[in-house]
Amino acid sequence: xxxxxxxxxxxxxxxxxxxxxxxxxxxxxxxxxxxxxxxxxxxxxxxxxxxxxxxxxxxxxxxxxxxxxxxxxxxxxxxxxxxxxxxxxxxxxxxxxxxxxxxxxxxxxxxxxxxxxxxxxxxxxxxxxxxxxxxxxxxxxxxxxxxxxxxxxxxxxxxxxxxxxxxxxxxxxxxxxxxxxxxxxxxxxxxxxxxxxxxxxxxxxxxxxxxxxxxxxxxxxxxxxxxxxxxxxxxxxxxxxxxxxxxxxxxxxxxxxxxxxxxxxxxxxxxxxxxxxxxxxxxxxxxxxxxxxxxxxxxxxxxxxxxxxxxxxxxxxxxxxxxxxxxxxxxxxxxxxxxxxxxxxxxxxxx
Numbered sequence: 087x088x089x090x091x092x093x094x095x096x097x098x099x100x101x102x103x104x105x106x107x108x109x110x111x112x113x114x115x116x117x118x119x120x121x122x123x124x125x126x127x128x129x130x131x132x133x134x135x136x137x138x139x140x141x142x143x144x145x146x147x148x149x150x151x152x153x154x155x156x157x158x159x160x161x162x163x164x165x166x167x168x169x170x171x172x173x174x175x176x177x178x179x180x181x182x183x184x185x186x187x188x189x190x191x192x193x194x195x196x197x198x199x200x201x202x203x204x205x206x207x208x209x210x211x212x213x214x215x216x217x218x219x220x221x222x223x224x225x226x227x228x229x230x231x232x233x234x235x236x237x238x239x240x241x242x243x244x245x246x247x248x249x250x251x252x253x254x255x256x257x258x259x260x261x262x263x264x265x266x267x268x269x270x271x272x273x274x275x276x277x278x279x280x281x282x283x284x285x286x287x288x289x290x291x292x293x294x295x296x297x298x299x300x301x302x303x304x305x306x307x308x309x310x311x312x313x314x315x316x317x318x319x320x321x322x323x324x325x326x327x328x329x330x331x332x333x334x335x336x337x338x339x340x341x342x343x344x345x346x347x348x349x350x351x352x353x354x355x356x357x358x359x360x361x362x363x364x365x366x367x368x369x370x371x372x373x374x375x376x377x378x379x380x381x382x383x384x385x386x387x388x389x390x391x392x393x394x395x396x397x398x399x400x401x402x403x404x405x406x407x408x409x410x411x412x413x414x415x416x417x418x419x420x421x422x423x424x425x426x427x428x429x430x431x432x433x434x435x436x437x
Contacts, residue, residue, distance in 0.1 A: 088115075088150065088151035089112050089113060089114060089115075089148070089151065090113050090114065090115050090149065090150060090241075090242055090273045091111060091112065091113035091119075091136065091148075091149060091242070091273075091275070092111075092112055092113075092146075092147075092148040092149075092151075093109060093110060093111040093112075093132070093136060093145065093146070093147050093148075094110055094145060094146045095108045095109075095110065095144060095145045095146070096108070096109040096110070096111075096132065096135060096142060096144070096145030096146075096147065097109070097142065097143045097144035097145055098128075098131055098135055098140070098142045098143060098297070099143050104296075104297055105128055105131045105297050106128050106131055106132055106135065106142070106145075106297040107296070107297040107298045108145075108298075109128065109132055109145070109294075109297060109298070109299065110299065111132070111136075111292070113273060113275065113290075114273075115273055116268065116271065116273055117268070117273060117274075117289040117290060118264065118265070118268050118273075118274040118276055118287050118288045118289055119273075119274065119275050119276065119288060119289070119290050119291075119292070120276050120277075120278065120284035120287075120288030120290065120291040120292065121133075121275065121276065121277040121278075121292055121294065122277075122278060122279075122281065122284050122291055122292065122293045122294070123277075123279075123293060123294040123295050124279065124295060125279075127294050127295045127296065127297070128294055128295075128296070128297040128298075129246070129277040129294065130170065130246055130277070131297070132294075133167075133244050133246060133275070133277070135147070136149070136154070136244075137162075137165065137167065137244070138154060138155060138156040138158075138162075149161050149164075149165070149242065150164065150241075150242075163191050163238075164240055164241045164242060165240050165241075165242045165243070165244070166235045166236050166238065166240030166242070166243040166244070166272075167235050167243075167244045167246075168231055168232050168234075168235035168236070168243065168244065168245045168246065168248050169231070169235075169246050170246040170247045170248075170250065172219070172227050172228065172230070172231045173231065173234075174219050174227075174230055174231060174234060175219075176218060176219050176220055177218070178218070178219075179215065179216050179217060179218055180206070180211055180214050180215050180216070180217050180218075180219070180222075180230055180233075181202060181206065181215040181216070183219070183230060183234055184202050184205055184206065184230070184233050184234055184237050185198065185199075185202050186234075187234040187235070187237060187238075188201055188202055188205070188234075188237035188238050190238075191238035192238055201237050201238060201239065202237055204237075205233040205236060205237035206233060208233065208236070208263060208266070209229040209230070209232055209233045209259075209263060210229065210259060211226065211229055211230060211233065214226060223253075223256075224251055224252055224253070224256075225252040225253050225255070225256025225257075225259075226256070228248060228249070228252050228256060228260060229256065229259070229260070231248070232245075232248060232260065232263065236267065236272075240272065241271070241272060241273065242272070242273050242274075242275070243267060243272050243273070243274050243275070244274075244275045244277075245264065245274060245275065245276045245277065246277050247277055247278055247279065248260055248264075248276075249261070249278070249280070249283065257283075261283060261286060261287050264276065264287055265287055276288060289304065290302065290303065290304055291303065291304070
């Protein structure tokens with residue numbers, strides 16, 4: 087399958103500033119690809135270079151499997167752009183703005199009218215077609231900006247931070263619209279500052295800073311690791327700290343709960359450290375073989391939990407001999423009680 091976007095070793099300099107440092111990007115058809123990074127990380131610069139709106143110093147760019155150059159208008163007709171700033175004409179109404187931008191790609195008036203109506207319905211601006219942009223709220227203006235970029239039914243769409251300074255309702259409407267575009271067959275490149283947005287809609291994520299790629303992969307990995315940390319931490323605390331308290335069934339329930347909570351608070355840093363050891367171990371397993379995740383689900387965290395406990399605190403009794411420790415503790419308590427009874431009996435005898 088031909089990649090929709092293929093960028094290799096892209097370099098862009100502004101005098102001594104390197105805006106893009108050997109930037110690489112591959113996007114498959116039908117996905118929403120998230121570009122995540124702080125201001126000045128190179129997100130917008132990379133998009134402008136890909137679209138040939140900005141000259142670059144080095145590298146190759148291919149779109150739809152063909153080299154992209156400033157004169158490739160046949161490729162540009164298949165692309166839609168929703169810029170970071172709202173870029174519409176204040177003198178034109180909502181419908182006139184969308185019709186104008188659509189006319190840059192579609193000459194047939196009848197077909198263009200149908201596309202404009204579809205774009206208006208898509209972004210929910212049916213009640214505002216005669217409004218000028220200055221009369222629209224920030225969220226509605228963002229929707230108009232999107233409609234102008236997608237009215238001609240592009241196959242590849244670039245969204246450059248489309249939810250900046252919009253209310254939650256408009257934000258959700260924009261994100262849902264982007265997912266619908268993907269469902270209709272479009273490929274989307276989505277840039278944002280907000281991790282929660284990228285996790286919500288993107289199938290793959292790239293994190294960049296200083297013009298370099300720091301990390302990339304599927305968004306499944308992020309919640310998976312978070313869930314793993316929580317599961318390991320909870321299991322660690324239940325196994326290593328609460329269990330010895332719960333096992334002493336002959337003590338009052340209030341004392342059991344109190345001691346368990348005190349143990350959890352006191353040993354929380356150790357539990358976290360042990361969890362990190364386990365995450366590193368299972369990370370290697372998952373990366374080395376696809377069945378690693380399945381093995382983790384089947385066999386659980388038992389073995390690694392015990393090994394990590396041993397590594398972190400070096401307390402073999404706590405890891406492997408909890409029941410024996412409890413038994414010894416009970417025996418010690420019983421012995422102390424017998425000694426007290428014996429001492430009391432001797433006192434009575436002397437009297």
